[in-house]
Amino acid sequence: MNHTETIEREQQSLFQTYKRLPVVIDRAEGCRIIDVDGNVYLDFLGGIAVNALGHSHPRVVEAVTYQARRYMHVSNFFYQEPQVKLAEQLKGISGYDRVFFSNSGAEAIEAAMKLARRHGSRNGVYDIVGFTGGFHGRTYAPLSIMDKPLYKEGMGPFLPNTMVLPYNDIDAFESRVDEHTCAVVLEFLQGEGGIAEASSDFVDAIVAARERYGFLLIADEVQAGIGRTGDFFAYEQYGIRPDIVVVAKSMGGGMPLGAVLATDAVASLFDRGMHGTTYGGNAVACAAGSVVVQEVMDGLLEHVRSIGAYLHSALELLARTYPQRVAGVRGRGCMQGLVLHEEAAPVVAALLERRVIANATAGNVVRIVPPYIITRDDVDAFVAAMEDVLRG
Ligand SMILES: Cc1ncc(COP(=O)(O)O)c(C=O)c1O
Structure with a gap:
């Protein structure tokens, strides 16, 4: 499987209804997606709020x-x-x-x-x-x-x-x-x-x-x-x-x-x-x-609450550190948004360059809907990448 070839074949054969990320998937495990070139991405989009237990649990x-x-x-x-x-x-x-x-x-x-x-x-x-x-x-x-x-x-x-x-x-x-x-x-x-x-x-x-x-x-x-x-x-x-x-x-x-x-x-x-x-x-x-x-009922719900609180305070710290770029943080658990003073799409593209996946919604919001199984290390990695982008 070849990255460029798959993209070209997609463009010739499928309805062009989706704005796809330039990533050709090889496989995905837990909170990570691996592309055909072996790059590993931290997935904080989770198949658009789908992969609650991560990929291929x-x-x-x-x-x-x-x-x-x-x-x-x-x-x-x-x-x-x-x-x-x-x-x-x-x-x-x-x-x-x-x-x-x-x-x-x-x-x-x-x-x-x-x-x-x-x-x-x-x-x-x-x-x-x-x-x-x-x-x-x-x-x-x-x-x-x-x-x-x-x-x-x-x-x-x-x-x-x-x-x-x-x-x-x-x-x-x-x-x-x-x-x-x-x-x-x-x-x-x-x-x-x-x-x-x-x-x-x-x-x-x-x-x-x-x-x-x-x-x-x-x-x-x-x-x-x-x-x-x-x-x-x-x-x-x-x-x-x-x-x-x-x-x-x-x-x-x-x-x-x-x-x-x-x-x-x-x-x-x-x-x-x-x-x-x-x-x-x-x-x-x-x-x-x-x-x-x-x-979810056997303990994951509690984990979503605690990891969500951890993520929320880390995002709030980002908001306080970069007030000229971040307007605030919304949501809870594994459904949060970083509200920017600017378009979110370029920020999300810069995250992708750092091998981190999130998505832009409502114009200025970075939507963060990771699998429920994320760890503190995953949150730290996500926040570090986000900080690197915000620092500019
Ligand atoms: C709140 C909400 N309702 C309904 C839908 C539609 O779901 P589906 O894409 O599975 O048809 C979505 C999809 O994003 C959604 O977020």
């Missing part, structure tokens, strides 16, 4: 291999133990009654929005609300409640009865949400939006409006969920309970897997045959998911 590999040998895909015409096991794990942790499995975050959000419309259709109520800075996926339903012009340009019209309101703006929310609203979709900690947190007043206002109007509150935990923030779900910080919780990314341990968690009452809005997918709940993906969820 031995227990995930074992579970996937075991399941692949038994069977990989049989379709949802059949009862499958790996699905049932993972659903029971998620129920036990979350207290929700039922789980629907999808292949991705977008599909799970799509399912949640369909549930919301079913909920509202009983009273002729159809409006679904999203917020600025939110990211929910690239299919039409999620895009309809997002404000990203690049992702929507020339692709409309989008779903009717959808709107995007300003994040954390209580007045705007209260003036637009009413008895016509069937759902509000919220990232309690926005990932792509720049690791931006919902204020507790804002969440209280949403919950008060839910009581008044009876809409469903859908928590998009695709990026923040499954322990990434140090809580199993980011919404736990607010002491409230969403009606629907959507997860994906970290749960699959690198396999494509998403899920919708809901109460019996909400889950029963779908009758048999009303919703489904060929691959959703794929046995191999669920086998990987079971390992991830178990590892």
